[in-house]
Amino acid sequence: MAAIQALQALAIDVMLPALGNISHDLGVTNPNHRQLAIGVFLICSGLGSLFPGSIADRFGRRPVVLTCLTIYVALSLGCSLVSDFTALLVMRGLMGLFVSGLMVMPMAIIRDRFSGDRMAKVQSLVTMTFMVVPMFAPTVGQGVMLVAGWRWIFAVMAMLASALLLWVWLRLPETLDPDNRQPIMPRVIVGNMAQVIRCRASTGYLLGAAVMQGVLFGWLNSSQQLLGEHFGAGEMFPLIFGGIALVMAGMNFINASIVERLGARRVSQTAVIVYILIAVAHLISLMRGEGLWVFVPFITASMCLVTFIGSNFASIALQPFSRTAGAASSIMAFSRLLIGALLGTVIGQVYDGTAIPLFIAMAIGGSLTLALVLYSEKGVLFRRLNPPPLKVKAG
Template sequence: MTTQPINPRPALGEREMIVLMALLMSLQAFGIDAMLPALGQMASEMGASGNDRQFVIGAYFLGSGIGAFFPGAFADRFGRRPVLAIGLVSYIVLSLACALVTDYDVLLALRLVQGISCAGLSVVPAAIVRDQVGGDRMARLMSLIMMIFLLVPILAPAVGQGIMYLAGWRAIFGAMAVVGLLVSIWVWARLPETLQEGNKQDIKVGTILRNMGTALTDRGAIGYVVGSALVFGSLFGFLNSSQQLISETFGMGNYFALIFGGAVVGMVLANFTNSRIVERFGARRVSHTALIAFIAISVVQFISASQAQQPLAQFIVLMSLSMAMLGFIGANFSSIAMQPFFHIAGAASSAQTALRMSTGAVLGAVIGGLYDGTARPLAVSMLSCALLALAIVLFSEHGKLFRRVSN
């Protein structure tokens, strides 16, 4: 289903929309993944010890989850562009503020605030896509968006490591501000308003709570929201502890960016493949198959991690395969969960993103905090989260997987 923009800007072509939505979401990823190589140096300079270094990532994740509750309602009332503008300005200003702090607790507070105020950058792109398409076509577009988006986790650690060596870790925050400014200019110049006048919602507490409640109580949707929160929570656990795992457990700190980027390549290839097959086979069939495969890979990862000395090659191959399965799960679960909510796409995206991000952030922090010098806690967590995700998806599907539902 298509809509007409309500301002003079011409509608974006499909390719430009995909790239721009991916870049908006990528700002969040860059703000996380570019930090990873610098966590050890950052913690040492500011006096943080042990697993506390992970809080620079965890605070941002948590803020993004909390903040995601708010932008959708405003985007449903005032439009998508104003909410994006607030998020982009906050991203730029708070990145510069983080570059200047000297106290670790203040840095964590700023990262939390940044996550909250920039949450619209994660919420609004899905609403913009849902304004224009639905069903398996939305899943295809979201897969292409995710494919481009995932280039950032591949490149950002190397970019962050290079910036750190050349100008110190504070310059990474400066780079975030510059990238945010460039994306802001593109949004201002090219992005039309996609919210239809007839779909505007009142800014009333009752209306907001009703719309969000609808998005989180629909049986057919909630399993996919919670399911993705669980499996991506295990991914957040890997992100939180990846610097320690790669640098300390496997002693490959100098190759962190290369190893981390290699693990993410599988997600890029999976999203590209998903974009080619999802309209043929359906989002449910593809994502259910991927979830079961994720469980099987997690079992093998647990066996591998239980060895006295787990080989690095085994860890990377299995993590790459797991992340590839997440590439088939993420866009499809999100599209299935958003399908019933065209008329309240902003509130639905807000509520669902908030639940996914806040749950994932808490799980990621817990999983990261379990780091004990081995990959075993991560492997156990991935398997446990995936089994719980399968159970909740079965609840949404009334016990039947692999169904093809008409759009």
């Protein structure tokens, strides 16, 4: 599951060091427009993620994963052959649209197997492994450019996806219970998705996760300009970016260690409150002026708190939907990717050569997320709700 999700992260992070080269070679004049190669992919991923879950609720998880991986290989190769920036954006948009199931299916498969705080623990372990990709991806991208040019970055993506396609074909079992298969009928699909939206206990966490994802995408979109250019990290950018991802992976391990004991709600709600406090403190520090080695600890602390929020919010939001985990996962991925990508694109495009817009967005985003959680929890925080044990069918 971590490897499947990691291909989505790879499609973003591996090309970060190449954005300048790509924009130069393909004739991009506005430096902020280079971010569209990421933003378009994320927005289309959000749109596309609305459908794989319902398809998987009918035909199973395995066929959807195999189809998405095949398309990933083909469109990665297509990106490596483009001759202008518009064509690249079209390829990236199609890629985001048709391989979005790689973000949806792991959540559905995990929900097929686990529930409650146990599901949150497993999701954290998957996310911990998944976070290794941002740690290495920019370095891999920069290494590829040193020996073969930026086009080969997309060829490497295709090769890695091909290897995973073979592994899934040989090893991934089908996890959908035949009794839970849903018909492909518009009325049923819309009804299953509407259940997720109407469920107050899930809605606040679902939308809160989307807001936090938007701030994270805003950081990803502007990270190369902030670290590499504004703070003067230069060629150290991939190492610093990877170091932040490494610490985030460690935080997922800590989350997996404590979430069953403390509960997903307590851990994630505390993280949101601390996140807001750090964002405000960093904003004050930025206004007074700061250098690279003051900025890095602040952004690392903020991103670490996002790891405590994301996987726990996902498990809380999916908990009520054991029979329709695919549709619920699609709504979750749709909101996180589409809303997150739109917010992230806006945050990236208002980059003004400083980190102030990013941290204003973080403070606002954290506050809005807290309000959404309060809505789902009816104004009461730090409760621990233990769901009844799942009934396991004999045989």
